[in-house]
Amino acid sequence: MTEDPRTGGSRPDPQVRIGQGPRNRRELMVKMLWIGVWLIFLGNPVQDLAGGHHTAGATVAGAAGLTLFVATYLSLVFRNMGRPFAPGNVVLLIAVLAVLAPTLAATLGTPWLGLFVYVSVACGATLPVRAAYWAIPATAAVSYLTGLRWGEREVDLELFLVLLIGFAMVGVGQLVRTTVELRKARATVAQLAANEERLRLARDLHDLLGHSLSLITLKSELAGRMLPDHPDKAAQQVADIEQVSRQALVDVREAVTGYRRPRLAAELAGAHVALTAAGVTAEMPAEPEPAGVPEEAESALAWSLREAVTNVVRHSGADRCLIRLAHRQTLDGPVLELVVEDNGSGGSGGGPGNGLTGLTERLEKAGGTLEAGRVKHGFRLVARVPTPPSGDVGSGA
Secondary structure, eight states, X not given: OOOOTTTOSOOOOXXXXXXXXXXXXXXXXXXXXXXXXXXXXXXXXXXXXXXXXXXXXXXXXXXXXXXXXXXXXXXXHHHHHSSOOOHHHHHHHHHHHHHHHHHHHHHHOGGGGGHHHHHHHHHHHHSOHHHHHHHHHHHHHHHHHHHHHTTOOOOHHHHHHHHHHHHHHHHHHHHHHHXXXXXXXXXXXXXXXXXXXXHHHHHHHHHHHHHHHHHHHHHHHHHHHHTTTOHHHHHHHHHHHHHHHHHHHHHHHXXXXXXXXXXXXXXXXXXXXXHHHTTOEEEOOSOOOOSSOOHHHHHHHHHHHHHHHHHIIIIIOOSEEEEEEEEEEETTEEEEEEEEEESSOOOSOSSOOHHHHHHHHHHHHTTOEEEEEEETTEEEEEEEEEOXXXXXXXOOO
C-alpha cells in the first residue's frame, strides 16, 4: 500500500466492468475469451465441412455461409458491449442470422442445427425484452422444424438448448441494463450531493459574512462622513470596523476548518463505494459511528482510512479488503483502533510513501500511533487514537 514513486498513477481495475465496452487490450482479451467459449457449437458444422460429406461446391458455399454467419454474430455481440447499433441495424443483422441458420441447416444437414443457438443468443442479448420473448420461441420452432426436415426425431435437446440459452441471455441483458442504470443513478446521486454541499456552503457563508460585511459597510460610510468634523468619532468607527472584520475572519476560519475536517462515518461510506467500484470485496464494520472520540482524533482516523483505501485501490492489486473499527484497552489507556487489511501486493515502493509519512504526523499530533507494513497475505495498516475513559463503550466492530 506504499505509493509507487516510479509510476504515481492508478492501477487498472482488477475486474471488467459490466455493461461497458472494453477500455484496454486486457479487457478486450477477457471479453473475447468469454465470447469465444460459446463458439463451441460451431464444432459440428466445421467437422461436417472437413469430413468431405458434401460436393466441392456445397463445401465452398457452406464455408462462405458459415464465415458470414460468424462475422455477423460477432460484430453484433461485440458492438452491443460498447456503443450499440441502431435498432434498425440490429434487426437487419438478426435477420441475416435468421436467414443463414435455417438455410445452411436445411441444405447441409443436422450438424448445422447448432447455429440456431447463436440466433437465440443474439435475440436475447440485443432485442428488447418483449421482442425477445417472441423471437426466441420462434427461433426454437424453426430449429425444431428444420430438424424434422431431415427426419431427425431426436431434436428435443436442441430445442431445449435454444430456449434455455436464449432466455438466459435475456436475464443477462436485464442484469447489464440494471447495472448501467445503477451506475448512472450513482453518478446522479453524487452530483446532487455535490450541488447540495455547494448550496450549504453558500448559505453558511451568507450567514457568516452577510451581517459582518453589512456592518463594515455601514460603519465605513459613517467614518467617512465623520472624518472632516469629528475625527475622534471616526476613529471609533474605524476601531469597530477592525473588530468586526477580525471576528468575521475568525468565523470564516472556523467554518473552513469544519468543512475540511473529514468525518469517520462519511469516510467509511466513501470507502465502501470506492472499493466496490474498483472490484474489491469490502468487509466493513457493523457500527460506523464511534462514540466518545475527540474531533481531532476522529479526523486523524478519517484521514488514515482515506489514505489506506486510496492505496488499496490504486497500488495494491487486491480483490479483498477488511476494515475493522474497535475500542480497545491498552497499557496506555483506552484507544480507538482502525485496521485496514488487504490481500494485495502492497505496491512496489521500497519504503513508506509521502501519504503514510503524513498520516504518522497527523496521528502523533492527535496522540495516536500508526503501524503499516506487509503481512503474510497482503498489507495491513493499524491506526490508533486515544479516547477518554468515558468514551469506552465497548467494541464498535
